[in-house]
Amino acid sequence: MSREPVLIRYFAWVRERIGLAEEQLSLPESVVTGGDLVRWLAERGETYAFAFETPDTIRVAVDQLHIEQDEPIGEAREIALFPPMTGG
Amino acid sequence: MVMAAVPRIIVCVGPDDFDVGAEIDALQAGDPAVGAVTSFVGYCRDEGGRLAALELEYYPGMAEAEIGRVVKEAVARWPLLAVTVIHRGGRIKPGERIVLVAVSSSHREAAFAACDYVMDFLKTRAPFWKKEHLAEGTNGGWVAAKADDDKRADRWKSKTD
Numbered sequence: 001m002s003r004e005p006v007l008i009r010y011f012a013w014v015r016e017r018i019g020l021a022e023e024q025l026s027l028p029e030s031v032v033t034g035g036d037l038v039r040w041l042a043e044r045g046e047t048y049a050f051a052f053e054t055p056d057t058i059r060v061a062v063d064q065l066h067i068e069q070d071e072p073i074g075e076a077r078e079i080a081l082f083p084p085m086t087g088g
Numbered sequence: 089m090v091m092a093a094v095p096r097i098i099v100c101v102g103p104d105d106f107d108v109g110a111e112i113d114a115l116q117a118g119d120p121a122v123g124a125v126t127s128f129v130g131y132c133r134d135e136g137g138r139l140a141a142l143e144l145e146y147y148p149g150m151a152e153a154e155i156g157r158v159v160k161e162a163v164a165r166w167p168l169l170a171v172t173v174i175h176r177g178g179r180i181k182p183g184e185r186i187v188l189v190a191v192s193s194s195h196r197e198a199a200f201a202a203c204d205y206v207m208d209f210l211k212t213r214a215p216f217w218k219k220e221h222l223a224e225g226t227n228g229g230w231v232a233a234k235a236d237d238d239k240r241a242d243r244w245k246s247k248t249d
């Protein structure tokens with residue numbers, strides 16, 4: 001059984017480096033955690049490698065909730081990847 | 089026994105400026121239980137003349153939701169009567185307001201602490217990112233997150249109020 005495509009969203013310098021705000025992707029079964037997703041995306045090409053060159057700094061939100069990179073993405077419909085936040 | 093009213097919570101994210109006086113007055117709003125309103129207003133600095141503007145990007149939907157979660161934690165921790173959080177997005181020039189956190193309570197201790205708490209976690213958890221536009225006309229790049237902000241947020245874990 002293959003997974004449903006997931007809406008992947010990028011913000012701030014992750015978005016700028018990739019050159020996309022969002023895309024629909026079918027994730028392989030090997031992508032289980034947030035960290036797996038970051039490492040898998042980093043292999044997609046030069047722009048992705050640049051965006052994820054320091055993978056540990058990347059924050060992951062699943063269906064608009066923060067997760068740690070070692071936590072599972074589950075059956076997410078929307079996953080966002082972004083740098084540490086600087087609001088306020 | 090008189091049941092405590094559910095705190096009134098307003099969270100607003102968008103491009104528009106806000107009227108600080110009107111927002112603070114609205115927190116009291118004729119509620120005779122209110123004894124204290126505290127507020128924090130964050131402004132865009134010019135960084136010694138270096139900065140022309142900040143561009144504030146945010147994650148629509150999650151920004152409101154995450155601030156709402158932080159406010160709910162504060163409401164669970166202190167006896168609050170009302171909380172208003174307004175955070176602007178888009179291009180903001182030096183001297184303009186970026187954020188308002190205002191809290192009402194019967195007493196000042198809870199109001200001060202809750203306002204401080206909401207600001208600390210808004211900075212570390214709400215999905216906003218600042219990009220600098222420099223006075224000389226160039227793009228100054230994205231503002232880096234500060235380790236001090238994480239430390240400020242962490243101190244609440246050990247605090248017993």
